[in-house]
Amino acid sequence: MVFSVSIRASLAPYIVSALLLFLLLEQLSYLIKKRNLPGPLFVPPIIGNAVSLVRDPTSFWNKQSTIAKNSGLSANYLIGKFILYIRETELSQQIFSNVRPDAFHLVGHPFGKKLFGDHNLIYMFGEDHKSVRRHLAPNFTPKSFSTYSVLQQLVILRHLRQWDNSFSNESRPVSLRNLVRELNLETSQTVFVGPYLDKEARNRFRSDYNLFNLGSMALPIDLPGFAFGEARRAVKRLAETLAVCAGKSKTRMASGEEPTCLIDFWMQAIVAETPPPPHSGDDEIGGFLFDFLFAAQDASTSSLLWAVTLLESEPEVLSRVREEVARIWSPESLITVDQLAEMKYTRSVAREVIRFRPPATMVPHVAAKDFPLTESYTIPKGTIVFPSVFDSSFQGFTEPDRFDPDRFNETRKEDQVFKRNFLAFGWGPHQCVGQRYALNHLVLFVAMFSTLFDFKRFRSDGCDEIVYSPTITPKDGCAVFLSRRVAVYPNFSA
Known part of the structure; x- marks a missing residue:
C-alpha cells in the first residue's frame, strides 16, 4: 500500500504537467483558429462557454451578433468545438449554397448527429x-x-x-405557449400519420417529444438521468413509432385505398415502384418523418405565438386581417383551398411574422474541410458554423425593424426583391420542402383565431423579449385574455 501511494505521489507532477499542457494547447488551438476575429480572448477549458449558452441562450447569441457587427463574423468555443457565428447575409449564403460532402454538412443542432440518429434527411448529400x-x-x-x-x-x-x-372571459390571462404546442403536436400527428396512431401511442408520442425538447437545450451529456441522454433515447423511440406507421401505410396503400394523410401520399408512390426506391425502408422513413416533425412542430409553435403577439400589438393589421377573412370565409364551414388562396393579405401577415421572428434563428453546419470564406479568413475544418437567419431577416428590407406585412404585397414584392435575405426556410439544396405547408398552417390559424376570438395581451416586464424553447417565443409565453367574438362556435368532426 505504501509503495502504491508512493507511485501515485511521484506521478502527480507529471499528471498535473500533462493537464496544464493540454489546457495550454487547447487555448492556443482556439486562438489560432480565431485569428483576428472578434470573440472571447480566452475560453473556459474543455466546456468552453457552453454553460453561458445553456443558462441564457438569448443573451449568448445576442452578444455573438453584436460583436460580429463590423466584421460580419464572431468566434467562440463550445465543448471542445470551435464555433463561428455569421451575421452577414452574403457570408451566410456561402454556407447554405455549399452543403456538400467536401464543404459543409448541415447538422440542425450542434450535436445533432448524435441526437437525431442515423436516418436523417438533413445529413444526406448528392x-x-x-x-x-x-x-x-x-x-x-x-x-x-x-x-x-x-x-x-x-x-x-x-x-x-x-x-x-x-378560458374565454376569464379574469386571469392564459399563457398560450403550452396550448399552442399541444395544438401543433396533434396537428403534426394527425396530418403526418393520422390513422396509424392510437390514443396510447399518441400519449407516448407526446411524452417522448417533450423529453426531446428538454434535451435539445441541455448540455450534451449522454448518460441516464441527464436530459440530453433521455432526449436521444426519446428520439429513437419516436422514430421507431413512425417506422411502424410507415409499414402500416405501405400495406394500406398497396391494397389500393385512398391516401388520408401525408405518409399515405408518400407510401402510395413508393409501393408503386418495383423495385422499391433507395432509402424507402420503414426505419429510414421513420427517421425522415421525425425530421418533418421536428421542422413542423417547434417552428409552427413559435410562429403561431408571435402571430398572436404581433397582431395584438398592431390593431390596424388585425383589423385588415379580420376584414379580409370575413369577406371570404364564414365559420359555418371549413376554409376551402380556393378561399385560402384568396387570403392574400393574411398570407402576407404570415410571411412577415416569419421574417420578423424567424423560428429557427440559426442553422448549424460543420465545415468538412478548410473553407475560404473571405479574402482574409478561412474557416478551419471541424468548425461548427452558425449562419444567422435572424440577422439576415433585418438586412436589406425596407425599414426592417418595422412589422409591415405590406412589404410582401404584389406592388412592393420584397419577398422577391430581398429574396436572398429571407432565409427562414433555408436556401440551396436543403431548403425546407414543407414551407408551403407551414405557411398554410399559419394562415389557417391566424384566420380562425382572429375571427373567433378577441384577445388582449397581459403586459408584464419584458413580456416580448425573445427566449429559446428551443425555437424563439415571447418571454411570457404570450399571456392573453380571451373572449369569444362569434355567437355560435363552429363545431365540425372528422
Missing part, C-alpha cells in the same frame, strides 16, 4: 438526397394540400373550442 426529395413530391401537390387543410382545420378548431370553454 443523388441520395435528391432521390429522397424527389420521392417526397407527392406529399406537396394540390390534392395532398387539400387533404392536409381539412385535417389542420379540424384540429385547430377543436383546440380553439377547448380554449373557449376553458
Whole structure:
C-alpha cells in the first residue's frame, strides 16, 4: 500500500504537467483558429462557454451578433468545438449554397448527429438526397394540400373550442405557449400519420417529444438521468413509432385505398415502384418523418405565438386581417383551398411574422474541410458554423425593424426583391420542402383565431423579449385574455 501511494505521489507532477499542457494547447488551438476575429480572448477549458449558452441562450447569441457587427463574423468555443457565428447575409449564403460532402454538412443542432440518429434527411448529400426529395413530391401537390387543410382545420378548431370553454372571459390571462404546442403536436400527428396512431401511442408520442425538447437545450451529456441522454433515447423511440406507421401505410396503400394523410401520399408512390426506391425502408422513413416533425412542430409553435403577439400589438393589421377573412370565409364551414388562396393579405401577415421572428434563428453546419470564406479568413475544418437567419431577416428590407406585412404585397414584392435575405426556410439544396405547408398552417390559424376570438395581451416586464424553447417565443409565453367574438362556435368532426 505504501509503495502504491508512493507511485501515485511521484506521478502527480507529471499528471498535473500533462493537464496544464493540454489546457495550454487547447487555448492556443482556439486562438489560432480565431485569428483576428472578434470573440472571447480566452475560453473556459474543455466546456468552453457552453454553460453561458445553456443558462441564457438569448443573451449568448445576442452578444455573438453584436460583436460580429463590423466584421460580419464572431468566434467562440463550445465543448471542445470551435464555433463561428455569421451575421452577414452574403457570408451566410456561402454556407447554405455549399452543403456538400467536401464543404459543409448541415447538422440542425450542434450535436445533432448524435441526437437525431442515423436516418436523417438533413445529413444526406448528392443523388441520395435528391432521390429522397424527389420521392417526397407527392406529399406537396394540390390534392395532398387539400387533404392536409381539412385535417389542420379540424384540429385547430377543436383546440380553439377547448380554449373557449376553458378560458374565454376569464379574469386571469392564459399563457398560450403550452396550448399552442399541444395544438401543433396533434396537428403534426394527425396530418403526418393520422390513422396509424392510437390514443396510447399518441400519449407516448407526446411524452417522448417533450423529453426531446428538454434535451435539445441541455448540455450534451449522454448518460441516464441527464436530459440530453433521455432526449436521444426519446428520439429513437419516436422514430421507431413512425417506422411502424410507415409499414402500416405501405400495406394500406398497396391494397389500393385512398391516401388520408401525408405518409399515405408518400407510401402510395413508393409501393408503386418495383423495385422499391433507395432509402424507402420503414426505419429510414421513420427517421425522415421525425425530421418533418421536428421542422413542423417547434417552428409552427413559435410562429403561431408571435402571430398572436404581433397582431395584438398592431390593431390596424388585425383589423385588415379580420376584414379580409370575413369577406371570404364564414365559420359555418371549413376554409376551402380556393378561399385560402384568396387570403392574400393574411398570407402576407404570415410571411412577415416569419421574417420578423424567424423560428429557427440559426442553422448549424460543420465545415468538412478548410473553407475560404473571405479574402482574409478561412474557416478551419471541424468548425461548427452558425449562419444567422435572424440577422439576415433585418438586412436589406425596407425599414426592417418595422412589422409591415405590406412589404410582401404584389406592388412592393420584397419577398422577391430581398429574396436572398429571407432565409427562414433555408436556401440551396436543403431548403425546407414543407414551407408551403407551414405557411398554410399559419394562415389557417391566424384566420380562425382572429375571427373567433378577441384577445388582449397581459403586459408584464419584458413580456416580448425573445427566449429559446428551443425555437424563439415571447418571454411570457404570450399571456392573453380571451373572449369569444362569434355567437355560435363552429363545431365540425372528422
